[in-house]
Amino acid sequence: MSTASTPVAVDAAARRVPPLGGFNLTVLRIELSRMLRNRRTMFFALVFPAALFFAIGSSTSWRERAGYGNVAAYVMVSMALYGGALIAASGGASVATERALGWSRQLRLTPLNPAVYIAMKAVVALVLGAVAITVVNLVALLQGRAEMPTGRWIACALLALVCTTVFAALGVFVGYLVPGENAMQVLGPGLALLSFLGNVFIPITQGTVLWNVAAWTPMFGVAEVSRAPLTGELPWYAVVNAVVWLAIFVAGAAWRMSRDTARV
Amino acid sequence: MEPPVVLPTRQTVGRPAAPAPALQLTGLTKTFGPVQAVRGIDLTVHPGEVVAFLGPNGAGKTTTIDMMLGLSRPTAGTVEVLGLQPRQAIARGLISAVMQTGGLLKDLTVRETVAYTASLFADTQPVDEVLAHAGITALADRKVGKCSGGEQQRLRFAMALLPDPALLLLDEPTTGMDVEGRRAFWSALRADTDRGRTVLFATHYLEEADQYADRIVLMRRGRIVADGTGAEIKALAAGRTVRFTLEDPDVDALSRLTGVESVEVRGDTVLVHAQDTDAVARHLLTRTAARDLEITARSIEDAFLSLTGDDTEEDLS
Secondary structure (H helix, E strand, C coil): CCCCCCCCCCCHHHCCCCHHHHCCHHHHHHHHHHHHHCHHHHHHHHHHHHHHHHHHHCCHHHHCEECCEEHHHHHHHHHHHHHHHHHHHHHHHHHHHHHHCCHHHHHCCCCCCHHHHHHHHHHHHHHHHHHHHHHHHHHHHHHCCCCCCHHHHHHHHHHHHHHHHHHHHHHHHHHHHCCHHHHHHHHHHHHHHHHHHCCCCCCCCCCCHHHHHHCCCHHHHHHHHHHHHHHCCCCHHHHHHHHHHHHHHHHHHHHHHHHHHHHC | CCCCCCCCCCCCCCCCCCCCCCEEEEEEEEEECCEEEEEEEEEEECCCCEEEEECCCCCCHHHHHHHHCCCCCCCEEEEEECCECHHHHHHCCCEEEECCCCCCCCCCEHHHHHHHHHCCCCCCCCHHHHHHHCCCHHHCCCEHHHCCHHHHHHHHHHHHHCCCCCEEEEECCCCCCCHHHHHHHHHHHHHHHCCCCEEEEEECCHHHHHHHCCEEEEEECCEEEEEECHHHHHHHCCCEEEEEECCCCCHHHHHHCCCEEEEEEECCEEEEEECCHHHHHHHHHHHCCCEEEEEEECCHHHHHHHHHCCCHHHHHC
16 A cells, blocks of 8 residues: 555455345336336337227227127227237347346346346336336226226236236347347337237137137237136137247246356 | 355454455466466455556456456356455445446436446445545436446446445456546545555556556466566566677577576577676677677566567467
């Protein structure tokens, strides 16, 4: 030392480890406001599904019956799922973007447990997914055309929220596969395509070739599951579809992430 | 989630126990496939030391720092920080680091970035105090992406000091800074280390190492080739060069002279690097037919190069 000051001994034994691996509300608050500030994500997750609901849900057939409700309600649940899925995927993809920016490396220099980091990202994605689903439901409620029993209405919204986890995992996976900030460029059109194929935007007639292809795509299963309280039917292949795709995306995300931590 | 650790206990009776070294590397080795990036490093850094890790690009400095931080796993050997594994030390806020570039989210404000980082530690200084200490209070509400390189570096420095670490690691901390920014950074760091923090920084500037470190560890091709104070490192460079003309020089005989470091033959011209060049000159003039003698001092940069530069015989090993 160049000065006369005596070095302050650090008492390593007095240092504490943060509880819950670093899980805390400050990070959740900052992450939420960060997502809400992102205009593009907000537009595609909140405004776009509501607008689509108006466009499709106002077609001439909106009064027709669909299960326990009407076609407008059917379209509403589909759009809510789409909005929630998009925001969940965007939240998932941010995990990979943050890795590209070196932020995850920076976080590795803190006590934050990598699994807790993912858990906090998941909480943020779920909260925002709930916001997206609520927006479409509120818009439909205010418009007044959608009809179904209240209990089934709530059940549909909750199931849609649960189903968005499939796309949070997809977001992480794609985020790792596509470098940098381009993940949303792939996920945005990709989810739109999957929504078309998955019977979310336009009904596909059962039994056609297209339907037989669609039944294998990842939006198909969760859409059927989300609408089950409304339609009153839950085909076994829809459940299998949802569970299998969730497993595939989670496995893919976990695989890429484990490779990643080996490197950083 | 961290495994329980047994922390070194303090001896209260009799002779006080020697404090655990701030940093202890033992036989540290890292290979990437066929590439040996770090080839067995032993190093002990005591609390309060300011150590420069000096070496050219590719010497293995960053790889070594990554292992000190637990970011990568050693192929062999161990790292201990205050007697703990790196990850355990990081969980307790005992080590932190300022990295070269990146590591910031552009869409967060400066205050949010500090608050985010602070929330992850068990004990930290208040956010506003840290901002003031780093001189970035005025920038608190600015987006990180809109800050200059120097401002971002001050932010990284503030983040690193949040947990009041015992050991601070800096990997080429002044890359991309202008002279003024560099000077400001080092004076801030110096003011901080005067309070007893242990600092290890990597650099490839000899001048920076000489000016700001108590001790210089010279790395070359994954090994430590010299370790001492700035003056000691300079003493290694104290030798001079004798240049002369001689047909068919006896290289072996010249190499055996006391204090001769190297003999280089370029046609009829011979260059001998040695500590005692007078003895070499006396030998040449009395025992050989050498002529056109010239004796020149080696610059410190030359010495640094000779200690860290490539030479082909090592390449073959």
